[in-house]
Amino acid sequence: MSALTTRLLFPLHLAVLASLHAVLASARAARLVLRLASLVPFPRLRQHEAVTPSDDLKRGRWNKLPKHLAVILAPARTASDSLQAVQDKVEQLRKLLGWSRELGIATLSVYDETGLLVEEASEVSTALGLGVEGADRAGKECGLVVLRRPASAETVAPKETLLDESWVAVSGDGDSTSSATLVNDDAPPTVEPDVQVNLLSRQAGQPWLARVAENLATGDSSREMTSEMVAENIDALPLTEPDLLFVFGGSYLRLHGFPPWQIRLTEMYHHSWPSWTRPPPLTYEVLRKGLDLYGGAEMRFGR
Template sequence: MVSQELRDNYRQNKLSASDRAKLIKPYLPDPSDLPRRSRPAKTNSASQSRRKPRKTPIRTFVKSQVHRLVYALTHIIFGIVVRLLQAYHAVVDRVFAIVYHHHRTPELIRKDVRGLKRLPNHLSVILNLRAEDDALAGLMDEVAELAAWSACAGIPQLSVYEKTGVLKSCIPALHQIITTKLASYYGSPSQQPTLQLFAPHHPVHGGTPSNPDHPSLTLLLLSSTDGRETMVDLTKTLAEMSQNGKLSYEDITPELVDAELSEIITQPLQADSDTGRVTASIKPEPDLLLIFGSFLKLDGYPPWQIRLTEMYCTGDRSHGMNGDGEAVEYQGFMRGLWHYAGAQMRFGR
């Protein structure tokens, strides 16, 4: 036990350090009874903090150069392969252009399509207005060439889509250009097919054939306004008719909308008895859609007209080797017909 004298001295703070240790020693546990703990190894944190990562400039330089070399070799090999393919397709196109040249002779064109299993009754073409000084004249000449090829091949209906709709503003001039082009193919006017040219919300420009067996060509001009804007106008018309009680909302069905859109697009304005203009009609959905370009781009083409249409891009082989890949050429026209003749029409089966 601790004596009373030590306690008094502890209270009066007269004890030395050894006396304090002696005083509290009986109250401390035995060191042998305490669990032993493993002491962590001493680490020199200061030295580790001062240690810097090892620099490998030579290895880094070699690695970057290897990556650049592999990248360059890949591009060189890929470029050589692409150029070889472009040259091959360009040569093949030139050979086809020589072998299958029409020479503005309907008999040669009929001979080229004679062996095809089927021909489209309605051919549609997407053309672009180029950024040139005489772009409009070139565009109308391309339309005239397509009209002559279609008439010679026995395709009765042709529709031409041009996004801006510039062709609609010069229908009489276009009709004259196509008539002149047909004269260069057929010769006398009596042998030329009857041409009917019109656009949505425009009257027919041309006449009807006097003989039902006489060949005829119906040409329809389309633009981007015949797509979304036509749908908007039809929606407004149906909404007004429903509000006025002329049409029940239950009668507005997808079939009705489809029928109305097809009629708006493919039917011209009614003929005027005073002017003597005639009306024409065209099959709503084209059988074949030709895109004269480097890639497949509908560019705002009315979507409800191409649900069952076979599409073919004429510039997918040239890869830009021949100009911009948008030139209207006879071999591209024939390749489209060959593609359509060999396509399988499953219609969802």
């Protein structure tokens, strides 16, 4: 009886398996067609003028903007020489730095899993007109190199045109006869702070955590280990928590080794593309989608 049942149900089992295989194959084929179609530059019916960050700021597009923007540049599987890869990443970094300056973003952290930006930090800083802060070798060991504009090249804010008097009394309501605040025409010009650029590699993630654990294990055994001590050693890496994490590339959202303990309250946006293709150009329109997500996000903290 069991043999007869098996012979009768065997074709049914084959039919079910064939149907499931056909469904999965069709879904994969449809997904591949959609990906390939997204890579083809179809002509647009109407050409729009390029939008700049200044235009969006004038129109009041966002209620808030991130003070600290972190960007993960997902590596592609396509083969490319090291020099060309560094040049491509520097060009992406140059664009991000320009947009950050226009938007008033104070800190820009760029994570490169391959470590090329950190290894070539001196060349990258020269190409961007910035300087390496601190010891270059120490930064490479911990996976974090900080770039800043040299003090001699800081942008000087233009002085406002004042009245003929050397000292003019100005109040909060604009009454020049009041003596609430003094503005000196001969005072030194103010200096506008520039964007701080953090170059990150995989060494700033789990390897840094392992290094902290090793230092704590081989340290003073007479001291009691506390959670505050562990947190203090982990936070010794000068990397503040980003407000927005922009992941550029990859088929799905991955951190690629980015320090996870620094993104507890970070908003994330993922711009995907197939990892087996050459990365598409990083445009402001792509970054603006992430800024739109952050601008409309509501932070609700529990007790």
